[in-house]
Amino acid sequence: MTSIDLTALREAVSLRDWDAASDTRLRLDGLVKPLGSLGRLEQLAAWLSGVQGASPPRPLDDVRVVVFAGDHGIARSGVSAYPPEVTAAMVRTFLAGAAGVNALATLHGAKVRVLDLGVDADTDDLPAAVTEHKVRRGSGSIDVEDALTDDEVERAFVSGQRIADEEVDSGADLLIAGDMGIGNTTVAAALVAVLLDLQPLDVVGTGTGIDDDAWARKVGALRDAAYRGRAVREDPLAVLRTVGSADTAAMTGFLVQAAVRRTPVLLDGVVSCACALVGRRLVDSASHWWLAGHRSTEPAQHRVLDVLGLEPLVDLGMRLGEGTGALTALPILRAAQAMCADMGLLADLLPPDPMAGLPADAT
Numbered sequence: 001m002t003s004i005d006l007t008a009l010r011e012a013v014s015l016r017d018w019d020a021a022s023d024t025r026l027r028l029d030g031l032v033k034p035l036g037s038l039g040r041l042e043q044l045a046a047w048l049s050g051v052q053g054a055s056p057p058r059p060l061d062d063v064r065v066v067v068f069a070g071d072h073g074i075a076r077s078g079v080s081a082y083p084p085e086v087t088a089a090m091v092r093t094f095l096a097g098a099a100g101v102n103a104l105a106t107l108h109g110a111k112v113r114v115l116d117l118g119v120d121a122d123t124d125d126l127p128a129a130v131t132e133h134k135v136r137r138g139s140g141s142i143d144v145e146d147a148l149t150d151d152e153v154e155r156a157f158v159s160g161q162r163i164a165d166e167e168v169d170s171g172a173d174l175l176i177a178g179d180m181g182i183g184n185t186t187v188a189a190a191l192v193a194v195l196l197d198l199q200p201l202d203v204v205g206t207g208t209g210i211d212d213d214a215w216a217r218k219v220g221a222l223r224d225a226a227y228r229g230r231a232v233r234e235d236p237l238a239v240l241r242t243v244g245s246a247d248t249a250a251m252t253g254f255l256v257q258a259a260v261r262r263t264p265v266l267l268d269g270v271v272s273c274a275c276a277l278v279g280r281r282l283v284d285s286a287s288h289w290w291l292a293g294h295r296s297t298e299p300a301q302h303r304v305l306d307v308l309g310l311e312p313l314v315d316l317g318m319r320l321g322e323g324t325g326a327l328t329a330l331p332i333l334r335a336a337q338a339m340c341a342d343m344g345l346l347a348d349l350l351p352p353d354p355m356a357g358l359p360a361d362a363t
């Protein structure tokens with residue numbers, strides 16, 4: 001049982017501003033360029049107008065990456081190429097500004113916020129701003145036990161909502177949900193397998209770069225987790241409890257709340273896409289506010305992109321997580337905005353009848 005009011009949440013998510021999107025499409029046709037010559041950038045500009053309610057779209061000056069960190073009991077079963085201790089070490093690396101996401105965020109002028117939702121290690125020495133949403137130390141091993149209790153699912157989900165509210169209230173104009181957690185590709189694949197009723201082989205990926213033995217263990221873990229999750233597959237919050245984790249429950253709340261707050265999201269790899277799938281099952285129209293940043297190497301992410309009808313902006317074989325795929329795609333979205341907003345109009349360049357000066361046989 002949950003006290004999350006899903007009916008209220010569904011009513012709170014509105015659709016994009018179709019008028020602004022349609023004004024932007026008209027504007028694009030009038031820019032100093034051949035019709036349609038910006039290709040997909042034209043769709044992106046119209047999408048941005050729709051989510052911003054502004055035509056032309058406004059610049060994305062304040063981009064925020066929130067990294068949701070957590071550990072997963074299943075990682076103790078040898079389903080990753082790296083030990084679970086890396087999760088806590090990476091949290092400290094984010095805080096030191098030395099991770100991949102920090103490099104890209106600095107390059108693109110984005111801010112990074114790191115949150116420990118369920119890191120296994122004692123992180124009491126970290127700033128309270130990092131640990132204040134911690135739900136528990138490590139989530140349950142989803143092949144044999146529930147990841148969370150109902151109460152923990154609710155606390156994590158509500159924390160994610162609160163985090164999105166804080167980012168939007170302090171001026172964010174685009175959100176990215178990054179992830180960090182050894183074993184989290186098993187959890188993400190399990191969420192996708194349960195919700196889409198897929199087999200382990202349809203969703204299993206190589207994560208951090210596992211060998212054949214770890215791959216076999218991961219398939220087995222996914223089979224057991226999916227078996228456990230199947231019984232509750234009609235209830236997305238129960239799916240989070242059974243085969244999710246504190247960080248994925250929080251990320252799901254974050255993505256849904258971004259939609260409530262009419263704030264666009266650039267999705268990242270398999271974890272943010274798995275959470276998007278859970279979020280969409282909770283609140284169908286929330287996905288109007290999400291765009292796919294990149295195509296990761298994880299099959300489970302590909303299944304979600306297909307189901308959500310999302311075409312990623314870049315496909316570079318990236319599998320780092322942290323929000324790095326979305327940040328790599330960000331300049332493309334910014335290019336769409338800048339060209340749409342800053343180009344001149346064809347009407348100002350050419351006489352009213354552009355064919356007027358040409359010889360008759362040229363027409």
Ligand SMILES: O=C(O)c1ccc[n+]([C@@H]2O[C@H](COP(=O)([O-])O)[C@@H](O)[C@H]2O)c1
Pocket residue numbers: 079080081082179180181182183184185186206207208209210268269270271296297298301318319320321322
């Ligand atoms: O974003 C992705 O699609 C992605 C694909 C493979 C690995 N990762 C990252 O690698 C970690 C999980 O990999 P694994 O093998 O431990 O499940 C976690 O920290 C993720 O951020 C991320």
Ligand SMILES: Cc1cc2nc[nH]c2cc1C
Pocket residue numbers: 082086090179180181208320321322
């Ligand atoms: C070093 C390292 C960095 C990561 N960042 C996201 N997942 C990761 C996994 C590892 C192992």
